[in-house]
Amino acid sequence: MRTVRGWFRDTTGGLPRSFWYLWTGTLINRLGSFVLVFLAIYLTQERHFSASQAGLVIGMWGVGGAVGTTIGGTLTDRWGRRPTLLTAQIGAAALMVALGLARPLWAVALGALLLGAFAEMARPAFGAMMVDVVPEKDRLRAFSLNYWAINLGFACAAVLAGVAAQAGYLLLFLVDAATTVITALIIFARVGETRSVPTGPVVKGAGAPAGALRTILTDRVFLGFVTLNLFAALVFLQHISMLPIAMGDAGLSPATYGSVIALNGVLIVVGQLFVPKLIKGRSRSHVLALAALVMGVGFGLTAFAEAAWFYGLTVLIWTVGEMLNSPSNATLIAELSPGALRGRYQGVFSLSWQIAGAAAPILGGLVREHVGNTALWLGCAVIGGAMAVAHLLSGPARERRAAQLRSPAAPARPVTVVQPPAPEAGEAAAIAPAEPLRASS
Known part of the structure; x- marks a missing residue:
């Protein structure tokens, strides 16, 4: 008992x-x-759209998300974390209801585009706010706890959505909108602005918003890490695009796929809270390399799966890789992001997921159609192995870059110093809230 x-x-x-x-x-x-859990089913069964039309709508959501993360990152740094997050969540709630009421295909597609933009606009602000309020020594635990909450909520939502859908699909949109509003109200009531305003010399390229895009585009260490995440996402997102097709070809029902993929959420909910203690003090590059390798093995074994239990085993294996990857990824992105550009850096990192979300089903489908199912999954294993090597090779440069950003006396690149104007009366008080907060979208 004492141990627990x-x-x-x-x-x-x-x-x-x-x-x-x-x-x-x-x-x-x-x-x-x-x-999002039931959108494809809603579009094809309730709205009677074709599979290609449903794909178009979901694709518009992804396009909107790519735009939203870019805009959200800029607003997070210029306007502030709190107003960006509140605007995004209130807008997403309103558009959620509008999407549920939309009938023509053009209206549904437009609603999905705008909803994707507002929903994803919140992510950079949320990520930046979490980094702002959690001390560096506690970020691994904090990101793991948040990841646990995301998966617990998502697992429960999948079950609750099935019950709610029996009362009508509009209820799904209304409840989703309501929970988004509740989250916004919590932030409005309990969270102040966490963005800090520099009081000393401003370092262009290492912290000043001026030249932000050029700073990011010339940050080869950061972009290299984002590229690795893009490849990881391309592999990982095959579980919602090609995996159900592969299981269907094996004669397994959609219900079986649902049960198998539910193992992902169950394992994360049960085991994720133990991960921080397991990887604490270990090299992040080694952890990320192991995560990539395990994920590659899990998806690679899918090439040999035929029975439901075998598919379930592959899901459990690549879920372990996902669990190792997530907290290390989050803490590293936090340390590679200069303070005044934190929102933009979070936005660029989120953009890698949006690109993968659009590309993964297309690339997976092309490989499967022209080369075969076995080649698709073995290709995922090869990518996982290559990523593991890349993490080991690029790890030292990332850690040096993170150390430079932690040390103001050792900037990461040549800088120009500009003396900022003195803050107006009352501005400093507005910067530091009595209770900083970390949010979710």
Whole structure:
């Protein structure tokens, strides 16, 4: 009993109260994340769109998300974390209802485009806010706890959505919108602006918003890491595009696919809280390399799966890789992001997921159609192995870059110093809220 109590204290203790407000917002939001889970079914069965039309609508969501993360990153740094997050969530809630009421294909596609933009606009602000309020030594635990909440909420949402759909699909949109509004209200009531305004010399290229795009585009270490994440996402997202098709070809029902893929959420909910202690103090590059290798093995074994239990085993294997990857990824992105450009860096990183979301089903389908199912999954294994090597080779440069950003005396690249104007009266007080917070979208 003492061991369990000590583990619980080590896992959850010492985090800012504001983090727990954001964690609660994440859980509530994800508990109501009905629409994306059932959108394809809604479009084809309720709205009677063809598979290609449904694909178009979902693709528009992805395009909107790519635009949203870019805009959200810029607004997060220029306008602030809190107003960006609130605007994105209130806009997403309104568009959620509008999408549920839309009838013509053009209206549904437009609604999906705008909803994707507003929903994803919140991500950079949310990620930046979490980094702002959680001390560096606690970020691994905090990101793991948030990831746990996301998966717990999502797993419950999949079950609840099936029940709610029996009462009508519009209810899915309404409940999803309501939970988004509740999250926004929590932030409005309990979270202040966490963006800091420099009081000393501003370092262009290492922290000043001026020249932000050029700073990111010339940050080869960061872009290299984003590229690796893009390849990881291309492999990982095959589980929602090509995996159900492969299982169908093996004679397994959609219900079986649902049960098999549910193992992903169950394992994360049960095991994710133990991951921070497991990887604490270990080289992040080694952890990320192991994660890539395990994920590659899991997806690669799918080439030999025929029975449901074998598919379930592959899901459990690549889920372990996902669990190792997520917290290390999040903490590293936080350390590679200069403070004044944190929102933009989060936006570029999120953009890699949006690109993968659009490209993964297309590339997976082309490989499967022209080369075969076995080649697709073995290709995923090869990518995982190549990523593992790349993480080992690029790790030292990433850690040097992170160390440079932690040390103001050692900037990462040549800089120009500009003396900023003095803040107006009352501005400093507005910067630091009594209770900083971490949010979710």
